[in-house]
Amino acid sequence: MDWINAAVQGILLGGLYALFAVGLSLVFGTMRLVNLAHGDLTVLPAYVALMLVNAMRFNPFYSIPITMVILFIVGYLLQRGLLNFVVGRGDIAGVIVTFGISIVLQNALLLGFTANSQGLDAGRVENLSIKINERLAVGWLPLIIFLMAIVVITALQLYMNWTKMGRAFRAVSDDQEAARLMGVNTKHVWAVALGVSLLIVTIGGVMMGIRTTFDPLLGSQRLIFAFEAVIIGGMGSAWGTLLGGVILGVAQTLGAQAFGSAWSILVGHVVFVIILAFRPQGFLAKTVTA
């Protein structure tokens, strides 16, 4: 029963990783940019929410929609003001600039909030759980996060398939220049893509801030988890990121169950490496070529 419990917790954890991974994947898909600041940009919304909660004295759940709007604007401006200059200039410039943003953001958060762990207090819901039997209980918060991942991925799929902007995302992803020749302002589309990416990670970032604590140094680990979920699931597939997140999450919780919590993350990495070695294209890769 402990093993089943561990697996269930792992599946729910996978929803969180999927929320982080979808944003990374969306940015890569539309502009071929691997955003190394992505992890730090999942930490940022927790601090934005913290400031909002401190200023307004409301339940942190109410801060989520406001933080989403703020992070969308941050993403839009970051893309228009800086990242648009490196899109299309090859991988090297993109990696260096986003790595630079990562370091700057992390240290700015350290400067503003110190390295101490912070938390968002949402009251009783944090500890509520559904008790299935004596040794198997599902926490409400992890369950909500998992369901939100499903809702977000479904919404993103609908957005990509049925809206004009979603269509433009896909067209730009296929062929930037041809999209421009159809009248698409690619600079605007990319900025919206980063905005949407950050809007999505805000949900995961703030929910995690409510569920546990956070500090400015969490970013690199989250970037790596998001990346592993993307690769395991298969690049370009939104449902793949959920599958990848779940595989990673289950590997971590089962690893902790088997070898102790110190080994949990390492087991996750090892599972990732094995999948990379034997199935580098992932499980649900999208295969459309020109």
Added chain:
Amino acid sequence: MNTTAPISETTSKRFEIWVANRTNLYVGLGGLAILVVLILFPFFGGTPWTRRLVDFFALLALAQFWNLMLGYAGLISVGQQGFIGIGSYTLWLFADMLGIHPFISVIFAAIGGAIIALPAAALVFKLKGGYLAIGTWVIAEIMRLIVANIKRTGGGSGVTIQAASKLGTSVRVPGSYWWALAAAVIAIACTYFLLRSRTGLGLKAMRDNDLAAESMGVNIWRSKLYTYVIAGAGCAMVGAIVAIHLLRVQPAAAFSVNWTAYLIFISVIGGVGTIEGPIIGTLIYFVLRETTAKYGEWYFIILGLLAIVVTVWSPAGIYGYVIRKTGFYLFPLQRKVRWLAGNGKRAVVTAGEGGAS
């Protein structure tokens, strides 16, 4: 060293390909003199400055190896801290566990780095570009977690290098100084000769365009592997030197991603793809460190912003800017084609491509 490419032999004296000029000869002699002074430095420089220079050469060597991967193989690694950490712990293993002299153990650390780089390469090379970069980071994290979880290596609190501390300051400081200097010289030499060889040309072509290089018959995978293994060995070697220098090894510090942050910022600010760039970058970094390091986070923020600004608006770095203004290379890596006109006058027609991208 063959300075004329085979092409000039077949076309019988229509043009020659020149690599260096006379000024470079003088620079070379000057460089040799500087090297002699640097070798003798511990005898007159005093311990504090010798210590500082250990840091300087260690960072210069690391930056040069990183630059070798990126500038000449198009490989972007953000995981070199993995090899630095492995080097530190391999040194501890050989020096303290197996009882081999620490200065000899440095060589084993380098070998250890190369051995680990092979399977790591097989894995991360399945990824491309930016995702490859994160892949190297994952490899570094795996190494860190393994070391931090093994009780024998002291876990998270790390180990003290007993064998190195027994050496005493009068032996340890100059010894680590010479090793650091050697690492920097090796790094520069590797970069210089790799690029001047045929493989080097292939790597440069690859940096610009994978497909073009492939059609030239360059085996990209193997070339990438060479630079990755060389850099892995080099970074492990520097990690070992740093361990002797600091006497203490902790997983959080030895495997810190801050190492990579320094390397990237130093190379990028100085100028990626040249030998001179990292040298200038390391100098700038040291000035910044001496003046702003006490402001902690601000120092990283300034470094990060500088790297961003340089990448976006002046991608050739500070040294690239100097080349553009003066056309002078300290280490000439590009080939100049001189057309031999009928009247025997020589005219430099093409300056070749610059070392900076």
Added chain:
Amino acid sequence: MSLLEIENASVFYEDFQALYDISLKVEEGEIFACIGANGAGKSTMLKTIAGVLVPRRGRILFDGQPIDHMPTHQRVELGISSVPEGRRVFPSLTVHENLLMGAYRNRKGPWTVDAIYELFPLLKPLRRRQAAGLSGGEQQALAIGRALMANPRLILMDEVSLGLAPVVIKRIYEAFPTLIKNGCTILVVEQDVQHVLTVADHVACFLEGRISLMGKPGDFTPEQITAAYFGV
């Protein structure tokens, strides 16, 4: 006033000059053909008109308004639409979605999805298919349809006959009068001169980045055109 005027445009790829002081005028409602060998600069000129390239010297006027520093997407807004070289349909989008992308700027006019299916009936049964799976001729029809969806005043067509079977080329050229009737002006670039000279009102022949011959096709003998084309 001409619909499109190019005045002394010089265009470079880095240090390489591709066009030398090109001047030409395209009148509203005509078919203007640019012919020339591979690498003569025809496609470069189309890219400059579309805004993919910016001339280092000279001006481009559309409907009297200078546009040479306007980004591509704004030129589409003004009514300049492209059928790019190599078709460049969006492979992962369906035929229908490709057409909708053409209407991205929402310009008003006669062309709707239904009108395109009427013009190219072969596209209608394919409308839910991904463009990647289409044949060359189908992709070309789609690329033209997509460009028309912008309801352009000027449509730029780059090598529309390249790699297509003669019967398909014929069908595409047969559509031209319908386009003109609906208020379009056509600027077409071709290497293969046969078809295009039968429909063009004006022709310009490009040779090594310069115009070597310009006028009404009927004014020239085939020998003159061959000479201008190959530079002999």
